Amino acid sequence: MTYKTTILAALLSATALVSAQSVQAADPIKIGVVTPLSGTYAGIGQQVRWGLDLATKEVNAAGGIMGRPVELIYEDEEANPSVAVQKADKLFQVNKVDFLTGTVNSGSTLAVGQVAERAGKLIATTVSFADSITADKCSPNVFRVNARAGQQSAALAVWLSKEKPKANVFYLGPDYEMGRSTVAAFKASAEKVGAASTGEVFAPLDSKDYTQYFGQMRAAKPQVLYTSVAGNDTVRLLTQMQEFGLLNNLTVVGASGTVTAQNLPAIGKAAEGFVTGVGYSAEIDTPENKKFVAAFKAANKIDPDLYGADSYGLIYAYKAAVEKAKSTETDKVRTAFNDLKWQTPQGEKTLRAGDHQAVQTMYVVRVTGGKFSIVGQVAGTDAIGPDACTRF
Amino acid sequence: MADALTRSMRASHVLAAVLVVASLGFAAFGAASGDTFYLRLGTEALIFAGLALSVDILLGYTGLLSLGQALYFGLGAYLSALVLMVTPSFWAAMGATAIGAVVVGTIGGFIANRVRGVYFALITFGMAQVIAKVVYNTRALGASDGLIGVPVIDINLGLFKISSASPVGFFLVVLTFIIILYALAAYLLDTPFGRLLIALRANERRVPFLGYRTVTARLAAYVIAAVIAALSGALYPMLRGFVSPELLFFATSGNAVITVVTGGVGTLVGALYGSILLTLFKSVVGSYTEHHLIVIGLLFMGAVIFLPRGLMGIVRPVIERRLNRGAKS
Numbered sequence: 096m097t098y099k100t101t102i103l104a105a106l107l108s109a110t111a112l113v114s115a116q117s118v119q120a121a122d123p124i125k126i127g128v129v130t131p132l133s134g135t136y137a138g139i140g141q142q143v144r145w146g147l148d149l150a151t152k153e154v155n156a157a158g159g160i161m162g163r164p165v166e167l168i169y170e171d172e173e174a175n176p177s178v179a180v181q182k183a184d185k186l187f188q189v190n191k192v193d194f195l196t197g198t199v200n201s202g203s204t205l206a207v208g209q210v211a212e213r214a215g216k217l218i219a220t221t222v223s224f225a226d227s228i229t230a231d232k233c234s235p236n237v238f239r240v241n242a243r244a245g246q247q248s249a250a251l252a253v254w255l256s257k258e259k260p261k262a263n264v265f266y267l268g269p270d271y272e273m274g275r276s277t278v279a280a281f282k283a284s285a286e287k288v289g290a291a292s293t294g295e296v297f298a299p300l301d302s303k304d305y306t307q308y309f310g311q312m313r314a315a316k317p318q319v320l321y322t323s324v325a326g327n328d329t330v331r332l333l334t335q336m337q338e339f340g341l342l343n344n345l346t347v348v349g350a351s352g353t354v355t356a357q358n359l360p361a362i363g364k365a366a367e368g369f370v371t372g373v374g375y376s377a378e379i380d381t382p383e384n385k386k387f388v389a390a391f392k393a394a395n396k397i398d399p400d401l402y403g404a405d406s407y408g409l410i411y412a413y414k415a416a417v418e419k420a421k422s423t424e425t426d427k428v429r430t431a432f433n434d435l436k437w438q439t440p441q442g443e444k445t446l447r448a449g450d451h452q453a454v455q456t457m458y459v460v461r462v463t464g465g466k467f468s469i470v471g472q473v474a475g476t477d478a479i480g481p482d483a484c485t486r487f
Numbered sequence: 488m489a490d491a492l493t494r495s496m497r498a499s500h501v502l503a504a505v506l507v508v509a510s511l512g513f514a515a516f517g518a519a520s521g522d523t524f525y526l527r528l529g530t531e532a533l534i535f536a537g538l539a540l541s542v543d544i545l546l547g548y549t550g551l552l553s554l555g556q557a558l559y560f561g562l563g564a565y566l567s568a569l570v571l572m573v574t575p576s577f578w579a580a581m582g583a584t585a586i587g588a589v590v591v592g593t594i595g596g597f598i599a600n601r602v603r604g605v606y607f608a609l610i611t612f613g614m615a616q617v618i619a620k621v622v623y624n625t626r627a628l629g630a631s632d633g634l635i636g637v638p639v640i641d642i643n644l645g646l647f648k649i650s651s652a653s654p655v656g657f658f659l660v661v662l663t664f665i666i667i668l669y670a671l672a673a674y675l676l677d678t679p680f681g682r683l684l685i686a687l688r689a690n691e692r693r694v695p696f697l698g699y700r701t702v703t704a705r706l707a708a709y710v711i712a713a714v715i716a717a718l719s720g721a722l723y724p725m726l727r728g729f730v731s732p733e734l735l736f737f738a739t740s741g742n743a744v745i746t747v748v749t750g751g752v753g754t755l756v757g758a759l760y761g762s763i764l765l766t767l768f769k770s771v772v773g774s775y776t777e778h779h780l781i782v783i784g785l786l787f788m789g790a791v792i793f794l795p796r797g798l799m800g801i802v803r804p805v806i807e808r809r810l811n812r813g814a815k816s
Binding site: 132133169170171173175176177180181182184185187188189200201202205206208209210213225227232271272273 | 639774
């Protein structure tokens, strides 16, 4: 519980209104972490924390950043943007952090990005998927080191065009804004690489019975089904399809949240052959990743997921940028971040200067024998897509 | 000789005056030390105090438990954000919000006031959930991401201008605004109309025998509460520069009810004190432990069991007695 004592110390120094903070060589570099530690997304926040803690421990053991130790200060954002903004304000104004990360839901990242802009600080997200963060709503003060939704669907589409060229694809999404936009995004990438769309249908969230859509699906004679339902909806959809014999000669692909370690046991055999595109998998067979997974498991007794791995990688990105800039000043670090290349468990990543989005190798994973295994890789440049940021 | 209600409201006014003096001291201290965070936190507490005030008008005076007051708070926040993004004018945003709140409040009031008691609570809850889901799924309103990029504005107060980015300046603007809302509510509730609302809470069946239409009074109280909640909400995007659908969620409505119960139901000033205490408390406890929601839940339970009349239940009678002694001698 060392973070508690650091928070305590930070609070005490803040409430005592110590304004004379002359920066000495041994002063820690403070990184604020606004992440959900309670509520729906607490599980994601937990992985973020484990990843950051592990990397910070390693960096500090190796002498810190420019001889200064790294200190993480955590605040719970409850996955609520209005709480996240308040906490970010506190970390910037009271704790005087040099850098901030941790936001999970895209609304929080966007709102906290704006706080950072007004405070003249930099933030990075390691989790948020929404394309808009590094596209039409991009900010000069916001970076993203994880793969965005567009990269995941582009990787999947590229794999699809190789494995099943000119396939007939049917789409089934959950009927809400996010479900519709993920289907639209994948449809666009799939059609670009030659797939033919044979129809689409949207089922209400938490549907109990998907059989009503099976007639339409059958009539469309698809070779591939794309779905972006999640959680228990996937369990019902896939098991019902199996009961109706619809899974024969059909490749089911989906969003990265459709089949996860959580619902995979419940889906059982019906998940066999499911394919998705991801930015990280613990199965990646490189020495760097094996070392990372072993260290992560030793510390937390559980495998890292993409959130843990991307958060772990961020600390090294920040270290590289600060050492390149020889400073923690916002403008200098921002310049150092532009086109920065650094090593992460999933290989080398590059932060594109045009939109602050990390470019990385994408992986295609398939469920085989009840476990995910990597079946393909897509080069970062093939999955990234055009730079749609016009603000800087 | 003033009646019991007027006397206890006088005690509330004394407490409100104490709050204003304390806030001014806090603002002066904040300005002197160059603080930003605590002033902004205080501003946020006052904004949510406005929402709690609207809950107290319904719960403490009319006897209606609204579990969906966030609907109007969010309505004000979104309307204000949309107006500010087109034309950065404080008064345009406030005007649009007031009109929008009267219209939506009247429609909502007609629906909710068809029923009473627990059904009223449920229907207000339901309406807020429906609107929250609609906003959550509307691309034009930013969907689940909310709207960012609400500009910093200069508030034109005739003689001078105050920027919403100035921590002290905006704190004082919000303080003034919330105190005006408090004074208006207190004035209204002291008129015969206010007495009618209290009569509704005491015994709604007997009110028609006195020659009053209960439906009109209930509807009016509902619309007034809606306008107060919306005007408070309209200040939110000016402070934080964004709005998100979470502002419409039950957590916001529920917090407002907790605030009023902790502060003291039916005292008006309790809503203000409750909000400041709760906001400050959440911020401090939240920094120490991730189990802060449990701590706050336990404290709320403690408050309900040991202080059934809220914080004001202890403080206000003392002041009342002092005032009475002063009046007699």
